[in-house]
Amino acid sequence: MLKNMYYVYAVYLNNSFSKAAEELYISQPALSAAIKKVEDEIGLPIFDRSSNPVQLTAAGEYYIESIEKIMSIEKEMRSYFNNLLDNNRGTINIGGASFFCAYIFPTIVQELKVEYPDYTLNLMEANADDLMKCLRSGIVDIIIDVEKRDPKIFDSFVWAEEQILLAVPSFYEVNNILGKYRLTFEDVASGQYLSEKYPKVSLKEFEDENFLLLKKGNDMHTRSLKMCRKAGFTPKVSMYLDQLLTSYYIACNGKGITFVRAGVTRYLEETNKLFFYKIDDEHSYRNIMLYYKKSHPLSKACMDFIKFLNKKKPVGI
Numbered sequence: 001m002l003k004n005m006y007y008v009y010a011v012y013l014n015n016s017f018s019k020a021a022e023e024l025y026i027s028q029p030a031l032s033a034a035i036k037k038v039e040d041e042i043g044l045p046i047f048d049r050s051s052n053p054v055q056l057t058a059a060g061e062y063y064i065e066s067i068e069k070i071m072s073i074e075k076e077m078r079s080y081f082n083n084l085l086d087n088n089r090g091t092i093n094i095g096g097a098s099f100f101c102a103y104i105f106p107t108i109v110q111e112l113k114v115e116y117p118d119y120t121l122n123l124m125e126a127n128a129d130d131l132m133k134c135l136r137s138g139i140v141d142i143i144i145d146v147e148k149r150d151p152k153i154f155d156s157f158v159w160a161e162e163q164i165l166l167a168v169p170s171f172y173e174v175n176n177i178l179g180k181y182r183l184t185f186e187d188v189a190s191g192q193y194l195s196e197k198y199p200k201v202s203l204k205e206f207e208d209e210n211f212l213l214l215k216k217g218n219d220m221h222t223r224s225l226k227m228c229r230k231a232g233f234t235p236k237v238s239m240y241l242d243q244l245l246t247s248y249y250i251a252c253n254g255k256g257i258t259f260v261r262a263g264v265t266r267y268l269e270e271t272n273k274l275f276f277y278k279i280d281d282e283h284s285y286r287n288i289m290l291y292y293k294k295s296h297p298l299s300k301a302c303m304d305f306i307k308f309l310n311k312k313k314p315v316g317i
Helices: 002-014 017-024 028-042 058-088 098-115 128-137 173-177 185-189 219-230 244-252 262-266 300-311
Strands: 091-096 120-125 142-145 154-169 210-214 236-241 257-261 274-278 285-293
Touching: 002 017, 002 028, 002 058, 017 028, 091 098, 091 128, 091 300, 098 120, 098 244, 098 262, 098 300, 128 142, 128 285, 142 300, 154 244, 154 262, 154 300, 185 262, 185 274, 210 219, 210 244, 219 257, 236 244, 244 257, 244 262, 257 262, 285 300
Parallel strands: 091 120, 091 142, 210 236, 210 257
Antiparallel strands: 142 285, 154 257, 154 274, 154 285
């Protein structure tokens, strides 16, 4: 039945019995007999043979739609089993935003290879929505994310907590009146900013400035708006961007103020083009989560990777 199904699909694609037979390397009478067998089984003709080229009947259109659904399921099944096979061989497929793929995971991969020399870790860089699609489809086994995901579908654990700071071009006049709140790049990169001696500032102080925000659908976008509105204003947005690192560098060029994760300063070149501020709002803290599908059993390699990450929890990433 399945073999004959592909014969029907070949005729549909070629709009011709003779061309399909040539493509399939079988005789045209044999192909016609196979398709006639399918038509006898369903009790209806699939092709209108009176037209040239041959056309689908109403039953044929439904049959082709069904074939394509079956082919899609088969493709997904093959992908799942291929990924599972790779996992059993010690391959770990993990997805994350550009910041994690560029700065966090390369070091982790090196350390993982020392403890598990036979394991291979593949990194996929994507935005939050695409990461979730890849996790759902089985392209990746685990994603690192800051978004909240459906606990009915995904298992998760908190890997770290991070603080969100405001980055302001150093030549902006607003910095002159906020001296006691102002942080340098070194203050943040060294971790000194975590000390309570550095006070938090109200975002209200920046309501007249132009903001650089990440696009809608990103957790940082939602948090940024919540913090500004809680401070009593709607931010004036001069630009919406896809990636946090992009907004950071545009802020360095003096084009606006932006929200950044404090940990970015550990991996980038020191600059005097920005000052940083701790924000007086609970939304300036967020958890970094690892997610994996409940319905997709993790391989031993993936389980070992999760255990390894638990031992490597960073502080103020």
